[in-house]
Each structure stands twice: as C-alpha cells, then as structure tokens.
Ligand SMILES: Nc1ncnc2c1ncn2[C@@H]1O[C@H](COP(=O)(O)OP(=O)(O)OP(=O)(O)O)[C@@H](O)[C@H]1O
C-alpha cells in the first residue's frame with residue numbers, strides 16, 4: 126500500500142473533481158477510478174513532496190472524498206507513461222520502418238516521370254519558391270561595380286526584349302554569380318528583378334536534393350512551369366553546386382537523385398532556345414556558387430550557364446559604399462568616419478558589414494544613446510572578429526606581461542618595417558579566446574610586392590620573437606600567427622613564384638574559389654620537397670629578422686610594454702607618441718575628448 130494522503134480542498138462532501146494529493150513525494154497528475162470501482166489509479170511525476178492539486182477525477186462527478194474513504198478504495202500508483210526510453214525507442218523504430226518503406230516505394234518508381242506520387246511531392250515544395258515584386262534595386266548593392274555593369278544588360282533585355290530580338294541577338298539565359306559567401310549574390314539577383322520590375326523566384330540547390338529519387342527532378346519541372354506562367358521573370362538558384370557537381374564524383378552511390386535533378390535542369394534550360402524564346406517567354410536564370418570549379422561541364426556549355434559574373438569581396442572603397450548603404454537608416458554621430466572603418470575591415474564582405482553596423486547599433490542602444498559613435502563601431506568590429514571583452518577573466522600578472530610583449534612585438538615590427546601595415550590598436554584586454562590583440566589598418570593595394578609580403582611575414586612572427594627576446598620564454602599564443610604566416614609563405618612559393626622554386630603555378634586544385642580552366646594537380650616528390658624547403662626558409666629567415674629587429678630596439682619593446690600594461694589599450698597615435706620618446710597624459714587627466722573621435726595626440730608632444 127502506498128502512502129497516499131488525500132487532502133480535501135474543502136468540505137469532505139464536495140465532488141472529487143478537484144483534490145490535493147501527496148503520494149510518497151510524487152506529484153499526482155491524474156487520477157482514474159478503475160472500472161471495478163475499488164482502485165483509484167494515480168498517474169504522476171516525481172516532485173519534491175509538495176501537496177499538489179489535480180484538476181479532475183474523470184468518470185464520476187458525484188464521487189466525493191468521503192465516499193472514496195467510505196468505500197475503502199485502494200490506491201495504485203503508475204509512473205507517467207510516454208517518457209520512458211523504451212517508449213521513445215519503439216516510436217523511433219516504427220518511424221524508421223515507415224521511412225524505409227516510403228523510400229522503397231519511391232525507388233521502385235524512380236523513373237519518376239508522370240508518377241503521381243513523386244509529382245505531388247515535387248509540387249508540395251513549390252512553396253519554397255518566393256514570388257515577389259522585389260523592392261531591391263542596384264542602389265542597394267555596392268562594392269561589386271563590374272558585376273552590376275554585367276547584369277545591367279540583363280535588366281535592359283528584360284525591359285525591352287524587342288530591341289535585342291530585332292537585332293537577332295541571343296541574350297544569355299543562364300548567368301553564374303561567382304563569389305565568396307555573403308558578398309551579395311542573392312542581393313544582386315533580387316536587384317536585377319527589382320530593376321527590371323519582374324517577378325523573382327528563389328530556390329536553393331539544397332532544396333532540390335532530396336532523399337527520394339525523382340523528387341528533385343519533379344521540383345525543377347514544377348519550378349519552370351510556374352516561371353513560364355510568370356515570364357518574363359528571374360529564377361535565382363542559390364548553391365547551384367549542390368545539384369550541379371560534376372557527375373560521377375563525390376560520394377559513392379546515392380547520386381541518382383542529384384543526376385536526375387541536374388538532367389532535368391539541363392533539359393529545361395535547353396527548352397529556352399527553341400519555341401519558348403520565340404514565344405517571348407523570357408526567363409533568366411541566375412545561379413550562385415562559390416565553387417565554380419566543381420560544376421559539371423554540361424552546366425557551363427553555351428546556352429546554359431555560359432557567362433560568369435564575379436561578385437568578389439569588396440575593396441576598401443566598396444566597403445565604404447556598403448557601409449553607407451547600411452547606415453542609411455541608422456543615426457550616426459558626426460564623428461563616425463566610414464572611410465576609416467572601411468580600411469579597418471579588410472576581408473569583410475557585405476553581410477559582415479551589415480552585421481557590424483547592427484552590432485554597433487545594439488551597443489549604442491545598450492548605453493541609452495541616440496546616435497552610434499565611432500567607438501561603438503570599433504567595439505562592434507572587435508566583438509565580431511574576436512568575441513566580447515572578458516574583463517572578469519583573472520590573469521596572472523606574468524601572463525599579462527608576456528601577452529603584452531607579444532602584442533607590442535607585432536606592433537613595433539609593423540611600425541619599424543617600411544612596407545608593413547601599421548597597427549591602429551593594441552590591447553591586453555582579453556576577448557573571446559585571445560588574451561590580447563594587435564589590429565592593423567591595411568593599405569589598399571591592388572598588388573602586394575614581395576617586399577611587402579616579407580614585411581608582413583616578419584610582423585606576423587614578431588609576436589613570438591618578442592616573447593623570446595624579452596622574456597626568454599615562449600607561450601602557445603602564437604599558434605594563429607604561425608598558421609597565417611605559413612599560409613602566406615606557401616602561397617608566395619606555390620602561386621606567385623616568389624622563391625627559388627621558380628615561376629611555377631603549384632597550387633592544389635580548387636585551393637581558391639575563383640579558378641578557371643585546368644590547374645596543375647600534381648607535382649613530383651622533389652618539387653614537394655623543394656616547396657617545403659622554400660616555405661621553411663622564408664619563415665625562418667623572417668623570424669630571425671624579427672628577433673634581430675626587436676633586439677636592436679629592446680628598450681622600445683620594454684617601454685611600450687610597460688605603457689600598454691598600465692593603460693590596457695593603446696591607439697596607433699599613442700603608440701607613435703611613445704615610440705618617439707613622448708609621454709602620454711596620465712590616465713583620467715586627459716582633456717575630455719569629443720565622443721567618437723580618436724584621441725588628439727600630437728607626435729610633437731615630446
Ligand atoms: N555588396 C553588397 N552591398 C550591400 N549589401 C550587401 C552586399 N553584400 C551583402 N550585403 C548584405 O548582406 C546580406 C546577405 O548577402 P547575400 O545573401 O546577398 O549574400 P550571398 O553572396 O548571396 O551569400 P551566400 O553565398 O551565403 O548566399 C544582404 O541581404 C545585404 O544586406
């Protein structure tokens with residue numbers, strides 16, 4: 126017998142539609158009176174022994190508390206059902222079985238054409254297609270001017286097709302947008318539709334690739350059917366490489382589905398050349414990828430995706446224009462210098478920059494300000510790149526000191542070497558996984574010279590060298606520096622002919638996302654050895670150069686490190702002041718600077 130306590134909520138003659146029960150510390154969820162009328166079955170969960178009010182006692186509304194007691198009803202407890210792992214397992218097994226059965230069903234009908242089941246499947250996903258009259262125009266896209274110029278022609282064709290037809294011109298129906306993630310390929314496709322004022326259908330390659338053979342092909346058919354009805358229009362296919370990979374490569378087996386989908390796509394695209402084009406059904410397909418090198422050659426034939434539009438990561442001027450676009454709706458403080466931010470965000474693409482400004486807006490809101498300051502954007506960039514500050518992290522003084530030497534080593538080398546990008550910020554406030562950081566403002570150059578790259582290698586290795594020179598001990602803090610330096614040195618040797626190995630293109634196939642034409646895919650063992658030797662030589666000699674440079678300027682290394690430790694962070698200007706022997710105003714006594722403006726420190730202060 127279980128120790129059940131029934132606690133009546135009111136008079137004992139009240140109907141037992143509600144009662145409080147406590148059962149050996151278990152919470153009673155529901156109570157059911159067995160049909161035989163003499164056992165009260167309680168279902169419940171374990172809870173800390175608190176009285177618990179159940180809602181109903183189903184079955185007999187006339188049943189009262191005292192009636193229960195009078196009858197001498199026995200109480201049985203049942204643990205809650207449906208939560209035991211056995212139940213879960215049996216559920217999963219039956220689901221799996223259904224899945225396998227369905228799969229076999231579709232497989233047996235895999236030639237799919239006209240198969241009603243597969244077609245219904247294909248149709249049901251037509252909702253992944255968005256048709257809208259898009260509000261996006263070319264004015265919303267920046268930093269990829271050539272791509273915009275290329276696509277302007279498409280817009281023009283959609284606007285006045287007859288002008289082109291009269292001249293017998295064949296307009297490309299398939300264009301491949303090639304570029305790194307987040308560079309604005311989707312945005313450009315929308316802008317083309319927006320500029321031309323035509324509907325826009327979007328689908329991702331991965332939506333086509335399903336487990337069931339025949340479904341992807343059915344979806345392609347359905348998509349083009351819809352598009353034909355809406356023509357003139359734009360179809361945008363993101364991640365085309367998900368369907369368009371070279372046939373007969375990739376994983377073994379399970380490729381039927383992808384191949385059928387790809388074939389269907391080719392069939393649909395070929396349809397454009399014949400009657401469809403004559404009927405004035407103008408459909409332009411823009412497909413996006415960052416791996417054009419893996420695409421099946423059949424996709425790239427004339428009449429299909431025979432034009433590539435490169436949407437590259439933006440340069441500094443492009444980044445500035447993108448920042449302007451995305452700050453249109455954000456109140457910026459007059460002190461915000463978008464050109465400077467653009468220079469300090471090398472490597473970021475449009476999506477990153479949008480995110481950066483959004484983070485800055487959030488920071489401003491958090492400080493209850495109505496304008497975004499330069500410092501918000503600087504902080505946002507540091508956060509995006511390295512994670513939020515971790516001031517609460519307790520760091521031993523010795524660790525802080527060696528971190529400071531490391532960062533000062535980078536910055537000092539950068540300052541001393543003629544072709545290196547200068548540091549604009551040094552910090553020993555830990556962020557994300559880093560204990561400190563040195564941030565550089567890169568010059569925008571179209572070509573990097575060999576001397577500039579050697580200086581860059583030297584700066585990258587100077588952090589580790591500074592630890593060695595100043596402390597005589599090294600830490601694990603340089604792992605990332607080594608990775609970057611090694612990657613750069615390797616490219617110098619294998620891509621840019623900047624070593625004794627010679628003027629050869631030795632990069633591995635597909636090492637860059639923009640690779641046209643065949644690439645040398647293999648070389649001899651001797652060449653491999655020569656490459657390794659050349660890379661090692663470059664790194665070793667630049668490491669020695671960094672160590673020599675820092676030894677020569679050891680007094681500066683110590684001095685800057687002391688200042689950095691005292692102030693936690695240093696700007697590029699402050700760094701220059703200290704390097705020229707000047708002193709910085711004591712913290713807290715500096716004249717209040719206008720918000721958002723970098724400290725006005727003049728080098729001639731000394
Ligand atoms: N060149 C740009 N100009 C203005 N905004 C941009 C640009 N590139 C990206 N953005 C912003 O970033 C967002 C995401 O970019 P988008 O989806 O177009 O990139 P994508 O190249 O298609 O990326 P993915 O390859 O990951 O699909 C855009 O909605 C836009 O707000």
Ligand SMILES: [Zn+2]
Pocket residue numbers: 531535588589602603606
């Ligand atoms: Zn470093």
